Amino acid sequence: MAIKINFDGKMVVLENDGKSSVMELARKAGWHIDAKCGGRGSCASCNVLLGEGCYRVFTETIEVMPEQRREVLSCQTYVIGDCAEIFLPRSSVISFAGARIADEMDIPEHHFNPKFKTGFGVAVDIGTTTVVAALIDLQSGKIMSRESLYNQQILKADDVVSRISLCSIEGNLEALQELVIEHTLNPLIHKLCDGTGTDKNDIVHVTLSGNTVMMHIFFGVSPETIGVIPFKPVSNSFSSTARELKIDVNPDARIEDVPSISGYVGGDITSDLHVSNLWKRDGLTLLIDIGTNGEMVASLNGEMTACATAAGPAFEGAGLLHGARAASRAIDTVKYDRNLDFELTVIGDPSPMGLCGSAIIDFIADGFKCGLINAFGRYDVDLLKEKDRYENVKGMHACMLVAAELSATGESITVTEHDIAEILKAKAAIYSGLKTLLTELGKTVHEIDHIILAGGFAKHIDIKNAITIGLLPDVPIEKYEVIGNGSLAGAALALLDQSTKQAYLDIIHKPKVITLNKTAHFTSYFQEALAIPNLEEEDFPSVII
Amino acid sequence: MAKNEALYEAVLKGKRKDVAEIVQQEIDGGTNVESILMDSMVPAMAEIGDRFSRNEAYVPEMLIAARAMQAGLDLLDPLLQEAGHEPIGKVAIGTVKGDLHDIGKNLCAMMLKGAGFEVMDLGVDCDVDKYKEAVENGAKVVLLSALLTTTMPYMKEVVKGLAGSGAKILIGGAPVTQEYADEIGADGYSDDANTCVKATKIALGIAA
Numbered sequence A: 001m002a003i004k005i006n007f008d009g010k011m012v013v014l015e016n017d018g019k020s021s022v023m024e025l026a027r028k029a030g031w032h033i034d035a036k037c038g039g040r041g042s043c044a045s046c047n048v049l050l051g052e053g054c055y056r057v058f059t060e061t062i063e064v065m066p067e068q069r070r071e072v073l074s075c076q077t078y079v080i081g082d083c084a085e086i087f088l089p090r091s092s093v094i095s096f097a098g099a100r101i102a103d104e105m106d107i108p109e110h111h112f113n114p115k116f117k118t119g120f121g122v123a124v125d126i127g128t129t130t131v132v133a134a135l136i137d138l139q140s141g142k143i144m145s146r147e148s149l150y151n152q153q154i155l156k157a158d159d160v161v162s163r164i165s166l167c168s169i170e171g172n173l174e175a176l177q178e179l180v181i182e183h184t185l186n187p188l189i190h191k192l193c194d195g196t197g198t199d200k201n202d203i204v205h206v207t208l209s210g211n212t213v214m215m216h217i218f219f220g221v222s223p224e225t226i227g228v229i230p231f232k233p234v235s236n237s238f239s240s241t242a243r244e245l246k247i248d249v250n251p252d253a254r255i256e257d258v259p260s261i262s263g264y265v266g267g268d269i270t271s272d273l274h275v276s277n278l279w280k281r282d283g284l285t286l287l288i289d290i291g292t293n294g295e296m297v298a299s300l301n302g303e304m305t306a307c308a309t310a311a312g313p314a315f316e317g318a319g320l321l322h323g324a325r326a327a328s329r330a331i332d333t334v335k336y337d338r339n340l341d342f343e344l345t346v347i348g349d350p351s352p353m354g355l356c357g358s359a360i361i362d363f364i365a366d367g368f369k370c371g372l373i374n375a376f377g378r379y380d381v382d383l384l385k386e387k388d389r390y391e392n393v394k395g396m397h398a399c400m401l402v403a404a405e406l407s408a409t410g411e412s413i414t415v416t417e418h419d420i421a422e423i424l425k426a427k428a429a430i431y432s433g434l435k436t437l438l439t440e441l442g443k444t445v446h447e448i449d450h451i452i453l454a455g456g457f458a459k460h461i462d463i464k465n466a467i468t469i470g471l472l473p474d475v476p477i478e479k480y481e482v483i484g485n486g487s488l489a490g491a492a493l494a495l496l497d498q499s500t501k502q503a504y505l506d507i508i509h510k511p512k513v514i515t516l517n518k519t520a521h522f523t524s525y526f527q528e529a530l531a532i533p534n535l536e537e538e539d540f541p542s543v544i545i
Numbered sequence B: 001m002a003k004n005e006a007l008y009e010a011v012l013k014g015k016r017k018d019v020a021e022i023v024q025q026e027i028d029g030g031t032n033v034e035s036i037l038m039d040s041m042v043p044a045m046a047e048i049g050d051r052f053s054r055n056e057a058y059v060p061e062m063l064i065a066a067r068a069m070q071a072g073l074d075l076l077d078p079l080l081q082e083a084g085h086e087p088i089g090k091v092a093i094g095t096v097k098g099d100l101h102d103i104g105k106n107l108c109a110m111m112l113k114g115a116g117f118e119v120m121d122l123g124v125d126c127d128v129d130k131y132k133e134a135v136e137n138g139a140k141v142v143l144l145s146a147l148l149t150t151t152m153p154y155m156k157e158v159v160k161g162l163a164g165s166g167a168k169i170l171i172g173g174a175p176v177t178q179e180y181a182d183e184i185g186a187d188g189y190s191d192d193a194n195t196c197v198k199a200t201k202i203a204l205g206i207a208a
C-alpha cells in the first residue's frame, strides 16, 4: 500500500516518509502546489481533496472513508500511516506552461563602452514571479538571445513579504537563494548558451536588476530588516563572483546588481528611471509599475518623489476564485454589453481555466459601463438572472462567464462580488498612492503631462478600461507611454556601458521616498478610490458623464 | 427622535458630506445627540455589518460607510462626552509593533463604537507596554491587529506580556487565522469588523 497522488488523469505512487506535508508529497510527485502564503495556512491557495485514508490536519486527526472527499489545506496536512489517496485540483497546481513574460526591451541610445571588451555578458531581470535573461556579445554589443522562466522561489511563497518571513527560519535563506540561482538562473544560462552555441566559460560579466528583497536573497543576505519598520535594506548594492554564488559561467565572472533606492523601491525602478530618462523630462511625469509592490515615481521638472503602495497580487489573479496567472489557458480579454454575451480571448489553449488580471479589468470596466456592476462593485442580480448568468457561489452573487462544459476545469468560470472587491482594494492602493504623490507636490491628476507604465502587466492591459475602473488617472490616452521590460534594459545597459554604474549610484539618491502612512491624505484617498471609478467624481470626467 | 431616514440612508450609501450636513442640522435643531447616534447612525452601521455577514456587502462598501459615519462622529463626539453617554464596556485596540496598517483596525474601532463600546484607540506600532498601559487604564478586552506576516509573530509577545492581567485578548487582520490564535493562546479571533463586535461581546460575557 502507498500514497496515490492524482492530477490531470495521471497518478503517481509514493511511500510515506512520515515527515512531509501533503504539499511536499505532491512536489515529490512532480506537481507544484501554489503556496501563496508560504505554507503558513492562511491563504487557501493550496487546497487539495483527500480520498480514503487517515490524516492529520493542523492538530486534528481525521479519517476519510472510501468514496468520500475532504477539502483541506495541503500545507497543513500530513498522512498518517501509509495508505492514502490525494486529488489535486487544477486551480491549486502551478503550471509553468505558456507564461506570458515581458521579455522585449528597448535599449535607449548609449555609448558602447563595456567594462569587459571580449567574451559575453548576461543581463538578468529578477522579478518576484519571473526571471528574464539576455545574452550579450561584449565585443559587438549585439543581443544574441533572450530566455525566461518562472522564479522558482514561487514554490516557497508568492509575495516578497512572505519570502522575508521565511528567511527568519533557519535554512530558508539558503533554500531561496538556491531556488533562484541553481533552479532558475543556471537553467536559463544553459538555454542561452545551447541556443547560440556559446561556451559558458566565455561569460565574464553578469548584471542583475530586481527589487531590493530579490537582490538580498540572490546575494545570500537576509532581507529581514526590510520586513519591519523602518524597512531599511542591509545595503543598496551588492557584488560578488560567479564562483562564490555558484553561477554556472566563468568562475571569475563579476556579478553586479543595479543599486536600489530603498527597501521597497528597488533596482528595477532605478533601471526604469534610467531607461526612461524620467528626471530629464520637463513638466510633471509619472512612472508607475502596476505590480504587487506598486512602485511609482513622480518627476516635477526633474525633482523626483517616490513611493510603494502594496497593491497586492490580485492583478496576478491571486485571491480570486477563478483568478489565473497570465499563462496558457487564462482568459486575457473580455468584452460585452447589457446582453451579457461575453467575447473572450484565451492565451494558448482554447479551453480556459480562469481569468488573468487584464481580463478582470475589462470585465469590471464593461460591467460598470453597461450597468451590470454599480459603483460599489455590486451586481445587478436581476439582470444576471434574466440573462442566465447568475450563480450563487458560497453565498456570494457571481456572474458566470464560461459554462462548466466549456472550461478546462469542468467547473464554470465565474467572477464573484468578493473577487471584484479584491480588485477594488488593489486598484485603490495604486490610485491613492499616485494621488498622494501628486498632493505632496501640490499637483492634481489633471496637471499630469505624461505617464510612463513600466512592468510586464502594463503591456497587456487596456488603458481605457483601466481608467474606467479608476486604476489609472483620467488623462488623454496620448499622454500614456508603455515601456517594455525596463528592468532588463537597465541590466543590459550596465553591461554595455561601464559609466552606467556611476549613473545608477547617482540616481538612487535623487528621489525623495515618502512613506504613505505618514501623509495626511493617503487613507482618505484610498477609501475614495474603493468606488468605481472614484468617489471624487471630478477626477474622472470622461467616465462619469 | 425617531430614525432620521435621510441620515440613515446617507451613512448606508457612504455620503460623507450629507452625513455631516444632516448631523449638524439635527444638532442645531436641538435633537438629543445620543438619539442622533443611536437611532439613525448606529442602525445604519449595523445594517452594513449584517449585509456584510450575509455576503451582500464587501470591505470597500463598509469602508465607505465607515468614513461617512466618522464624519458624523467627529461632530457628535465632544457633545456625547458632555452628555455623559454610558458605554457598555471599555476596550482597547491597536496595531502591533512594526506594523502601520490601520484601515482595518479603524473599521473595527468604528463598529465597536457603533455598538456602544468605549474604545481606546492605541494607534499603530504598539509595543507590549502600550497594551499593558491600556489594561491599567481599565480596558477589559484588548484587540490586536496585524496585516503583515512579518509583524504577526509579535502578537505572541503581547499575549505573553498580558498573561495574568485579567484582560481578554482578541486578534485579527488579514494573515491571522483561528489556528494561529489557538497556537499563541489568544482568547479569540474573528475575520472581520462585524464579527469582531460579536467576539468582543462574547469575551465580556454580554452575549452568547
Ligand code: B12
Residues within 6 Å of the ligand: A159, A161, A162, A227, A228, A229, A264, A292, A293, A308, A309, A310, A311, A312, A313, A314, A422, A425, A426, A429, A515, A516, A517, A522, A523, A526, B059, B063, B098, B099, B100, B101, B102, B103, B104, B105, B107, B108, B143, B144, B145, B146, B147, B148, B149, B150, B170, B171, B172, B173, B174, B175, B189, B190, B191, B192, B193, B194, B196, B199
Ligand atoms: C492599504 C495598504 C497599505 C497602506 C496602509 C495605509 C494604512 N493607513 O493602513 C500603505 C500603502 C501605507 C501600506 C504599506 C505597506 N504595506 Co500594505 N497594504 C495595503 C492593502 C492594499 C490594503 C489593506 C487594507 O487596508 N485593507 C482593508 C481593511 C479593511 O482590511 P483588513 O485590514 O484586512 O481588516 C479587516 C480584517 O482583517 C479584520 N481585522 C483587522 N484588524 C483586526 C483586529 C481584530 C482584533 C479583529 C478581530 C479583526 C481585525 O477586520 C477588518 C474589516 O473587515 C493590502 C493589500 C490588499 N489588497 O489587501 C496591502 C498589504 C497588507 N501590504 C503589504 C505590504 C508588504 C506593505 C509594506 C510592508 C510594503 C509596501 N510595499 O509598502 C508597507 C508597510 C507599512 C507598515 N509597516 O505597515 C502586504 C503584506 C504582505 C504580507 N505577506 O504580509 C499586502 C497584503 C500587499 C501585498 N501582498 O504586497 N499598505
Ligand code: FES
Residues within 6 Å of the ligand: A034, A035, A036, A037, A038, A039, A040, A041, A042, A043, A044, A045, A046, A073, A074, A075, A076
Ligand atoms: S494555506 Fe497558504 S500555502 Fe497553504
